[in-house]
Each structure stands twice: as structure tokens, then as C-alpha cells.
Amino acid sequence: MLHLIPPPLHRAGLRWAHRLRHAYRRIARPRLVGVSLVVADDAERVMLVRHTYGPGQWSFPGGGLARGEDPEAAARRELREELRCEAAELSLIETVEEEVSGSPHTAYVFAVRLASEPRPDRREVMEARFFAESEIPQGLHPITRSRLELWRAWRSKQR
Numbered sequence: 001m002l003h004l005i006p007p008p009l010h011r012a013g014l015r016w017a018h019r020l021r022h023a024y025r026r027i028a029r030p031r032l033v034g035v036s037l038v039v040a041d042d043a044e045r046v047m048l049v050r051h052t053y054g055p056g057q058w059s060f061p062g063g064g065l066a067r068g069e070d071p072e073a074a075a076r077r078e079l080r081e082e083l084r085c086e087a088a089e090l091s092l093i094e095t096v097e098e099e100v101s102g103s104p105h106t107a108y109v110f111a112v113r114l115a116s117e118p119r120p121d122r123r124e125v126m127e128a129r130f131f132a133e134s135e136i137p138q139g140l141h142p143i144t145r146s147r148l149e150l151w152r153a154w155r156s157k158q159r
Contacts, residue, residue, distance in 0.1 A: 032105040035075045036062040036143075038093070038151040039112040045130040046148065047118065048137070049082070052126045058137050059144045061125065062107075071108035079112070082125045088115035093154040098143070109150055 038060055039047040048058035061082050065074045072090060079085055089112065096107045118128045131137070140148070 032064065032100060032103050033071075034062055034064045034105065034107055035071055035078060036060050036107050036109045036147050037075055037078060037112050038109065038147055039114060039118070040151070040155075041114075041130055043130075043132070044155070045132050046136070046151070047128055047130050048144075049120065049125045049129075050127040052122075052124060055141070057139065057141050057144070059141060060147055061128070072110075075108070075110045075112070079114075082121055083118035083128060084121060085118050086115040087112050089113040091154075093150050096146075096150075100143070109147055111151055111154060 041047070047061075049061050050056060050058060061078060063074070063078045063082070065071060069077075071092070075090055076087055079087055091111045093109045093111050096109060098105050098107060120126060120128045136148070
């Protein structure tokens with residue numbers, strides 16, 4: 001049903017909802033569970049995305065789990081929703097306990113190889129780009145930086 005909303009209106013709604021959700025989390029401190037997807041190509045470049053909401057920094061795709069949803073199913077769903085593509089390979093790197101927006105958060109961090117080219121939905125994700133190690137932008141959010149380090153350690157064990 002959300003696909004019927006014109007993209008500019010949808011993006012405006014996401015920005016408003018993001019601010020509201022951030023404030024709610026600081027007050028209510030609900031327990032959050034989500035997935036983070038470190039997508040890499042055959043050249044070991046990592047894909048970062050820019051969301052249409054939030055601070056505008058490059059980050060990894062991902063999102064929250066629905067009640068009772070399996071983390072791997074959530075990872076595959078997020079790829080379809082945000083990037084309109086499928087995973088060829090999906091490996092759980094680590095489960096991380098942290099705090100996000102003042103709320104306790106469990107993050108399932110996955111390493112992903114895509115089966116097709118990403119095509120950002122231009123509603124939630126405005127841009128997706130692969131970066132070589134030497135090209136990764138400065139000023140990444142600490143959570144994004146920590147996910148990148150987890151992926152690097154996992155990748156070195158795979159070799």
C-alpha cells in the first residue's frame with residue numbers, strides 16, 4: 001500500500017517518522033532488534049547507502065525485525081524493500097548488543113553477496129554505492145564503523 005504514496009511525500013513522511021521514533025525511543029526505551037547488512041562485491045568493495053531520512057551519512061542497509069521474524073528472513077526482506085535485489089550469499093557475522101537512540105538494541109550483522117545489481121527504492125534509500133577500502137568516506141557513524149570492522153575481521157578469517 002505504501003508504494004501508492006508519491007515518492008516525495010513518502011520521503012517527507014519517513015523524515016518526520018524518523019524524528020518521532022528517535023524521541024519515542026529516548027523516552028520509552030523499547031527493546032529493539034534489527035539487521036545490518038554488509039554487502040560486498042567480488043572485488044571486496046563494500047556497499048554503503050544514503051537513507052532519505054536521518055543525518056544523511058553513508059551507512060549499511062538494514063532495518064528492524066517484525067515480531068517473530070527470523071533474522072535471515074528480515075535481512076532478505078530489507079534487501080528486497082530497500083534495494084530491490086536478492087542475496088546470493090548471506091552469512092551471519094555476529095550478534096551485537098548495543099544502544100540505539102537510547103534503547104537497548106540487538107543487531108544481527110550479516111555479510112552479503114548480491115545475486116543482482118542493487119536498485120535503491122528512492123523512497124527509503126536514495127543512493128547505494130560500492131566503495132573500495134581506500135575510498136570509504138570519512139565521518140561514518142560509529143555504529144557503521146564498528147560494523148565495517150566486524151566485517152573486516154570476519155573476512156580475514158574466511159581467507
